[in-house]
Amino acid sequence: MAAKPYTMGKFALPRTGKGGMTMDKKAVRGWVWYDWANSAFATTMLAAVMPVYYESVAGSGLEGNLAQTYWANTQSIAMLLVAVLSPLAGAAADLSRSKLRFLVAFTILGAVSSSLMAFAGEGDWLFASSLLVLGIVGFSTGNTFYDALLRDGVPEEQRHAVSARGYAYGYAGGGVLLAINLLMILQWEQLGFPSKTAATQLVFATVGVWWLLFALPLFTRWKESRPSEEKGGSMSVLGAAGASFGRLGQSLRSLRRYPELLKYMAAFWFFNDGISTVIVMATIYGAGIGINSDDLILALLLTQFTGLPATLLFGRMVARYGAKRMLSGSLLVYLGIVVLGYFMTSSVHFFALAFLVGLVQGGSQASARSLYARLVPIDRSGEWFGFLALSSKFTSILGPLVFSITGTLTGSSRAAILSVAAFFVIGFALLQLVNFQRGAEQAALVVPEAGSGKGTSGGGGSLHA
Structure with a gap:
C-alpha cells in the first residue's frame, strides 16, 4: 500500500521516500518554520533597520562616510569568520553526530546578539559592529546545519517541494516582522516609547525573540538518527576540518x-x-x-x-x-x-x-x-x-x-x-x-581517477548532499 500523503500548504508529500526514508510530518513543518524564524535577521538586521541605525545612531560620531566604511568592514570580517568556521563547525558536528545541537548553538548566538543590540546607543559603533559580526556568524554558520537537516530528514525526490515551501515562509516571515518593526518605529509616540531610538532598540530585541520563538518547533520536533560508529570515527575536529579543506x-x-x-x-x-x-x-x-x-x-x-x-x-x-x-x-x-x-x-x-x-x-x-x-x-x-x-x-x-x-x-x-x-x-x-x-x-x-582502475564521473569519490 502506498504511503498516505500529507499536505504542507499546497504541497502533498508522502511520508516515505523512494529509498525508504521516513519523513516526520511535524519535524518537517518545524524545518519550514525555521526559515520564517531566521529571515527576521536577514531583513531587519542586515537589510533594513540596523544599517539605518548604524549610520544615524551607533556611528553618529564618525566623520564623513566612515560609518558606511565601518559597516562594510564589519560585513567583510564577519564573512571571513564564517568561511573559516564553517568547515570546523561542520567537522565537529559530523564527529558528534548532531547537526541539530550545533544549529541550536548558532541560533542562540545569533538571536542573543540581535537582542543585545538594544543596548547599543549613540556612538557605540564598535559595540554594534561586534554584535553584528557575532549575529552574522550565528546566522550564516547556522544555515549550514539547517540545510544539512533537509538532506538528512527529507527524501531526495521531495526536497525541492519542502525547500520551496521554506523559501516562501522565509519571505513571508521576514516581511511580517519587518512590517511590525516599521510600525513600531513610525508610530513610536502613539505606542508610548520615550523616543524613536528607544523604539528601534526594542525592534532589535524582537528579532532575537522572533528567531528563537519560531525556531522552537524545529528544535523540539526534529529527531536525529544515531548512526553506528564508523571506521575513522576517532578523527579529531581539526583532522576532519583539514579533510574538508582537502576536498x-x-x-x-x-x-x-x-x-x-x-x-x-x-x-x-x-x-x-x-x-x-x-x-x-x-x-x-x-x-x-x-x-x-x-x-x-x-x-x-x-x-x-x-x-x-x-x-x-x-x-x-x-x-x-x-x-x-x-x-x-x-x-x-x-x-x-x-x-x-x-x-x-x-x-x-x-x-x-x-x-x-x-x-x-x-x-x-x-x-x-x-x-x-x-x-x-x-x-x-x-x-x-x-x-x-x-x-x-x-x-x-x-x-x-x-x-x-x-x-x-x-x-x-x-x-x-x-x-x-x-x-x-x-x-x-x-x-x-x-x-x-x-x-x-x-x-x-566518465574520467578515470588517477591511480585507480575505476572511472568516475569527473574523477574522485562521491560525496552526496
Whole structure:
C-alpha cells in the first residue's frame, strides 16, 4: 500500500521516500518554520533597520562616510569568520553526530546578539559592529546545519517541494516582522516609547525573540538518527576540518576537467558578490546620502513583498526564455540599479530601485543555482555544491571590501556604490562565455581517477548532499 500523503500548504508529500526514508510530518513543518524564524535577521538586521541605525545612531560620531566604511568592514570580517568556521563547525558536528545541537548553538548566538543590540546607543559603533559580526556568524554558520537537516530528514525526490515551501515562509516571515518593526518605529509616540531610538532598540530585541520563538518547533520536533560508529570515527575536529579543506583543494584541481564549469564559477563569484553587496550596503548608503530613514525601511518592505510574486513570475519566464538569458537580463537590471543609485537624490528614487531589486533578487538566485546544477557531475553534486557554498563565503568578502576601500580613497559613498558595478560587468561578461550545452556534456563524461582502475564521473569519490 502506498504511503498516505500529507499536505504542507499546497504541497502533498508522502511520508516515505523512494529509498525508504521516513519523513516526520511535524519535524518537517518545524524545518519550514525555521526559515520564517531566521529571515527576521536577514531583513531587519542586515537589510533594513540596523544599517539605518548604524549610520544615524551607533556611528553618529564618525566623520564623513566612515560609518558606511565601518559597516562594510564589519560585513567583510564577519564573512571571513564564517568561511573559516564553517568547515570546523561542520567537522565537529559530523564527529558528534548532531547537526541539530550545533544549529541550536548558532541560533542562540545569533538571536542573543540581535537582542543585545538594544543596548547599543549613540556612538557605540564598535559595540554594534561586534554584535553584528557575532549575529552574522550565528546566522550564516547556522544555515549550514539547517540545510544539512533537509538532506538528512527529507527524501531526495521531495526536497525541492519542502525547500520551496521554506523559501516562501522565509519571505513571508521576514516581511511580517519587518512590517511590525516599521510600525513600531513610525508610530513610536502613539505606542508610548520615550523616543524613536528607544523604539528601534526594542525592534532589535524582537528579532532575537522572533528567531528563537519560531525556531522552537524545529528544535523540539526534529529527531536525529544515531548512526553506528564508523571506521575513522576517532578523527579529531581539526583532522576532519583539514579533510574538508582537502576536498576543497581537490575540487579546485579537478576544475581543469570542466572548463565550462570553471568559467561559470568565476562568473558566479563576481555577480553573486555584487548582489550580496547591494543587499547589505544599499540601506546604509541611502542613509548616508540623506534619504529619510523611515522611507528606507519602508522601501525594503516593498522589496520583500515584491520578491515572492516576482520570483514565481521569473520562474515562468525562465521556462519560456531560458535560465541563462533571464539571469543575464537580471544582471543588467542590477547594473542599472547600481548606476542609478549613484545619481539617486530622493526617497522616490530609492523606492523605484527597491522595487527593481525585488523584481530580480529571488529569480536571479534561483536561476544561478539551476544553471550550476547543469554543469556539475551528477555523482558528485553534493561535493560541488559544498564547494560553491564555501568558496562563495570567501569571495563574498570582496564586495564590501571594495566598497570600503573606494569610499576611503575617494571620500565619496557615491563612488563606493558605483564601484560595485564592476562585479556585475565582469560577471555578465564571463557568463556570456559559458557554453552550457558543452558544459553539461563535460559533466556527463566518465574520467578515470588517477591511480585507480575505476572511472568516475569527473574523477574522485562521491560525496552526496
